[in-house]
Amino acid sequence: MSQTPVFPEGFLWGAATAAHQIEGSPLADGAGPSIWTRFAHTPGMMLNGDTGDVACDHYNRWREDVKLMRELGLTAYRFSVSWSRILPEGTGRVNPKGVDFYSRLVDALLENGIEPLLTLYHWDLPAALDDRGGWLNRDIADWFAEYAGVMYRALDGRVKKWVTLNEPWVVTDGGYLHGALAPGHRSRFEAPIASHNLMRAHGAAVKAYRELGKHEIGLVVNIEPKYPASDSAEDQAATRRAHAYMNEQYLHPALLGHYPPELKEIFGEAWPDWPAEDFELIKQKLDFVGINYYTRNVTRAAESYPLNAAMVKQPLGTYTETGWEVFPQGLADLLLWFKRTYGDLPVYITENGAAFFDPPTADVDPRTGARRVRDPLRIDYLRKHIGAVYDAIQAGVDVRGYMLWSLLDNLEWSLGYSKRFGMIHVNYATQERTPKDSARWYAEVIRTHGRKL
Ligand SMILES: N=[N+]=NCCCCNC(=O)[C@@H]1[C@H]2[C@H](O)[C@@H](O)[C@H](O)[C@@H](CO)[C@@H]12
Numbered sequence: 001m002s003q004t005p006v007f008p009e010g011f012l013w014g015a016a017t018a019a020h021q022i023e024g025s026p027l028a029d030g031a032g033p034s035i036w037t038r039f040a041h042t043p044g045m046m047l048n049g050d051t052g053d054v055a056c057d058h059y060n061r062w063r064e065d066v067k068l069m070r071e072l073g074l075t076a077y078r079f080s081v082s083w084s085r086i087l088p089e090g091t092g093r094v095n096p097k098g099v100d101f102y103s104r105l106v107d108a109l110l111e112n113g114i115e116p117l118l119t120l121y122h123w124d125l126p127a128a129l130d131d132r133g134g135w136l137n138r139d140i141a142d143w144f145a146e147y148a149g150v151m152y153r154a155l156d157g158r159v160k161k162w163v164t165l166n167e168p169w170v171v172t173d174g175g176y177l178h179g180a181l182a183p184g185h186r187s188r189f190e191a192p193i194a195s196h197n198l199m200r201a202h203g204a205a206v207k208a209y210r211e212l213g214k215h216e217i218g219l220v221v222n223i224e225p226k227y228p229a230s231d232s233a234e235d236q237a238a239t240r241r242a243h244a245y246m247n248e249q250y251l252h253p254a255l256l257g258h259y260p261p262e263l264k265e266i267f268g269e270a271w272p273d274w275p276a277e278d279f280e281l282i283k284q285k286l287d288f289v290g291i292n293y294y295t296r297n298v299t300r301a302a303e304s305y306p307l308n309a310a311m312v313k314q315p316l317g318t319y320t321e322t323g324w325e326v327f328p329q330g331l332a333d334l335l336l337w338f339k340r341t342y343g344d345l346p347v348y349i350t351e352n353g354a355a356f357f358d359p360p361t362a363d364v365d366p367r368t369g370a371r372r373v374r375d376p377l378r379i380d381y382l383r384k385h386i387g388a389v390y391d392a393i394q395a396g397v398d399v400r401g402y403m404l405w406s407l408l409d410n411l412e413w414s415l416g417y418s419k420r421f422g423m424i425h426v427n428y429a430t431q432e433r434t435p436k437d438s439a440r441w442y443a444e445v446i447r448t449h450g451r452k453l
Contacts, residue, residue, distance in 0.1 A: 012401030014076030029097035032088030034124035039182035050416025080122030090126035144201035160215035206284035220290035234301035238309035257283035290350030296330035335392035353405035
C-alpha cells in the first residue's frame with residue numbers, strides 16, 4: 001500500500017460469524033437438530049469433545065453482542081441463519097420462535113446503524129434432511145428454495161444483502177470427500193454430487209429471490225491463489241488442478257454456466273455427465289460475490305487424493321495457529337484474477353482473519369480491574385490484508401466491503417474452541433466478552449474510513 005488509503009464512499013466495515021459457531025442452544029424454542037449437533041455428539045469427531053451446545057451463548061447474549069458491535073462502530077454484520085431453527089424438519093412446518101430470533105436480531109442491528117448480511121446456509125444442514133440424503137438428494141434444491149422463501153418473506157427489506165451458501169468447497173471437500181466435517185463422509189463419488197446439488201440449490205434460491213425479493217443476493221466462496229512450486233510441467237499441471245478444484249469449481253458454474261475441464265480429470269469415473277438444464281438453474285444473475293480469504297498455496301505435484309498435488313511449506317513464511325501462511329499479497333492477486341476472469345461484479349470480502357494464540361482468560365489490571373487481550377500478530381495480519389484490499393480497489397476491483405472473521409472467538413468446527421479467530425475474546429468459562437487490542441485497532445480503522453491502517 002503506497003499512500004494513506006481512502007476507501008470508497010459507502011464501503012462497509014463489518015465482522016462475520018456463523019450460527020452454529022456462536023449461538024449455542026441448538027435445540028431451544030422448537031429448533032430441530034442439525035448435522036453439526038449430531039456430528040459434535042459423535043465420539044471422536046471433535047477435538048477435546050467440544051460441541052456447539054453452548055458456544056458463545058449468543059442465542060441468549062445477542063443484545064450484548066450487538067451493543068459491542070455498535071461500540072466498535074461496525075457498519076455491517078454478516079451472520080448465518082440456522083435452517084433447523086426455522087424448519088425443524090427441514091421442510092414443511094415453520095417454527096415461529098426460530099424466525100422471531102433472527103427478526104429481533106435484525107431489528108437490533110438496524111436500530112444500531114448496522115447493515116445485516118444474512119447467510120442462509122453456513123454448513124448446519126437440518127439432520128432430518130440428511131436422513132433423506134441431504135446434499136446427495138437432488139430434491140434438496142427445492143428444500144433449500146422453500147427455506148429461503150420463508151426467510152425472504154420474513155426479512156426481505158430489513159435484510160437487503162442475502163447470501164445463499166457459505167463456501168460450498170468446504171462443505172463438500174470437508175463433509176463428503178475427506179470426512180473431517182459434518183456429515184463426515186469419505187467418497188470421491190459423493191463429493192461431486194454434493195457439490196453439484198449445492199450449486200443447484202444456490203440457483204433455486206436465487207431464482208426464488210427474484211420472485212420474492214427486492215434487494216441483493218450473492219454467493220460466498222473460499223478461494224486462495226495457487227502458485228507453482230517450480231516451473232516444471234508437473235508442478236504447473238498440479239497447480240492448475242488445485243486452482244480449478246478450489247477456485248473455479250463453484251464460481252465457473254455460478255457465473256459462466258460450466259465447470260472447469262480439470263474436474264473431469266481430477267474425479268475421472270466419479271465425475272458424472274451433468275444434465276445441461278442443471279446449468280440453466282445454477283447460472284442465475286448475481287448482485288455480488290463474497291470472497292473469504294485466509295491464505296495462499298504454493299503447490300507441487302505429488303501422490304495425493306484426489307488432486308495429485310500438495311502444498312509446499314514456505315521456510316521463511318509466517319503461519320497462523322491453523323497452519324495457514326500469512327500472505328496478504330495473495331488477496332490482491334486473487335481479486336485481480338476474479339476481475340479478469342468474471343468481470344466487474346461487485347465483491348465483498350466476506351471473511352478474512354487469523355487464529356493466533358490468545359489466552360483463555362483476559363489480563364486484568366490489578367489497579368483498575370480493566371481487562372485486556374494483547375494480539376499484535378492479528379493486528380499485523382489485518383493491517384496487511386486490509387491494505388491488500390485497498391491496493392486491489394486502486395487497481396480497479398469493485399470491492400464494496402470487508403467483514404473481519406470473526407466478531408467473537410467461537411467454535412472452530414471440528415477443532416472445537418482450540419482456535420481463536422475473534423477480535424473479541426470470549427472466556428468460555430464465564431462467557432465474558434473482552435474486545436482484544438485488534439478490536440480497538442479495527443474501530444479506529446472504521447472511524448477513519450481506512451486512513452488509520
Ligand atoms: N490451506 N488452506 N486452506 C485454508 C482453507 C480455508 C477453508 N476454511 C475456511 O475458509 C473457513 C471459513 C468458514 O466460513 C468459517 O466458518 C471458519 O470458522 C473459518 C476459519 O476456519 C473459515
